[in-house]
Amino acid sequence: MGRRFVEQLRDGDQIEDVYLATDKQLRANRNGNPYIQLELRDRTGGISGRLWNAGENLFRSFESGDFLLVEGKVQNFQGSLQVILTHIERAETEKIDLTDFLPRTEQDVNKLYDKLRGYLLRLTNPHLRALGECFLMDDTFVRGFTACPAGVKLHHAYVGGLLEHVTTMMDIADRLVPFYPGTDRDLVIVGVFLHDAGKIRELTYGRAFGYSDEGQLLGHIAIGVEMLTEKVARVPELTGEAFPRELLVRLKHMVLSHHGTHEFGSPKVPMTPEAMLLHGIDMIDTRMHMILREIKEDRNNSTAWTPFNHTLQRRVYKGGANGDLYAPAPDSYD
Numbered sequence: 001m002g003r004r005f006v007e008q009l010r011d012g013d014q015i016e017d018v019y020l021a022t023d024k025q026l027r028a029n030r031n032g033n034p035y036i037q038l039e040l041r042d043r044t045g046g047i048s049g050r051l052w053n054a055g056e057n058l059f060r061s062f063e064s065g066d067f068l069l070v071e072g073k074v075q076n077f078q079g080s081l082q083v084i085l086t087h088i089e090r091a092e093t094e095k096i097d098l099t100d101f102l103p104r105t106e107q108d109v110n111k112l113y114d115k116l117r118g119y120l121l122r123l124t125n126p127h128l129r130a131l132g133e134c135f136l137m138d139d140t141f142v143r144g145f146t147a148c149p150a151g152v153k154l155h156h157a158y159v160g161g162l163l164e165h166v167t168t169m170m171d172i173a174d175r176l177v178p179f180y181p182g183t184d185r186d187l188v189i190v191g192v193f194l195h196d197a198g199k200i201r202e203l204t205y206g207r208a209f210g211y212s213d214e215g216q217l218l219g220h221i222a223i224g225v226e227m228l229t230e231k232v233a234r235v236p237e238l239t240g241e242a243f244p245r246e247l248l249v250r251l252k253h254m255v256l257s258h259h260g261t262h263e264f265g266s267p268k269v270p271m272t273p274e275a276m277l278l279h280g281i282d283m284i285d286t287r288m289h290m291i292l293r294e295i296k297e298d299r300n301n302s303t304a305w306t307p308f309n310h311t312l313q314r315r316v317y318k319g320g321a322n323g324d325l326y327a328p329a330p331d332s333y334d
Contacts, residue, residue, distance in 0.1 A: 198224030
């Protein structure tokens with residue numbers, strides 16, 4: 001019998017299988033008794049697990065990123081599935097098929113990469129086109145860019161997710177720029193390409209998704225500006241002339257401001273048309289990906305609403321249960 005993937009789990013199921021352990025925490029209940037909370041993941045998603053009356057010795061017996069053989073029962077709790085665990089132990093990694101645990105984009109990575117190359121190599125600005133070529137000639141960069149997730153949890157959190165996110169944004173930019181005369185299309189396309197490029201060094205994605213030491217200390221925005229500065233120094237080898245200083249400053253500003261506001265970790269707010277458009281397109285793609293994923297991955301078919309999403313700060317309406325638009329909805333902010 002094959003393994004039970006997370007997306008196949010239902011309320012009441014008994015499980016005994018191997019999952020990737022992430023985000024492990026040792027907590028205390030209201031009576032002060034310790035319990036372990038963690039997330040169990042495979043390539044199809046994640047589910048929260050709890051092991052009651054678990055001490056520190058068991059907690060220290062494994063690390064986030066380890067594979068665990070777990071036993072327990074799936075239950076519905078406040079609209080979301082979780083596993084009440086009865087047993088956990090580290091699994092023998094040599095018997096594990098890693099392809100079961102790293103989620104991957106459903107799209108063809110080769111076709112996505114060809115699309116990316118097409119956008120960059122058709123740029124009309126010779127300096128920006130040469131900059132794009134400098135990145136494309138870096139095999140280490142390309143391997144990272146085509147494998148890296150766009151995030152650990154929030155959006156496009158799968159192998160190839162960054163490439164999928166960027167090419168979708170390029171398609172959106174290509175259609176939106178003509179509505180705003182005076183906006184530099186080439187600059188927007190390159191800004192889209194580079195805005196999250198630092199994630200290939202910020203994130204770890206060989207066995208489980210997480211953050212590198214460099215990523216924790218610097219973050220992808222600072223790393224991205226550093227990568228841009230390094231590659232710009234190589235452009236004169238292709239063009240025979242220095243990269244224009246103002247163009248470089250405008251590109252750096254786009255990377256630095258793409259989160260939009262200081263409270264979302266943006267060192268600067270967008271102050272050029274291209275930077276503003278980049279931020280807007282980034283928000284469109286990340287939020288639409290998150291809201292569509294909420295609908296797709298919600299396995300509770302008894303309600304027309306997904307559980308409350310703390311990142312989006314809302315529930316998502318999936319469609320009227322039994323076609324009844326006026327059926328009672330759950331409380332919006334439990």
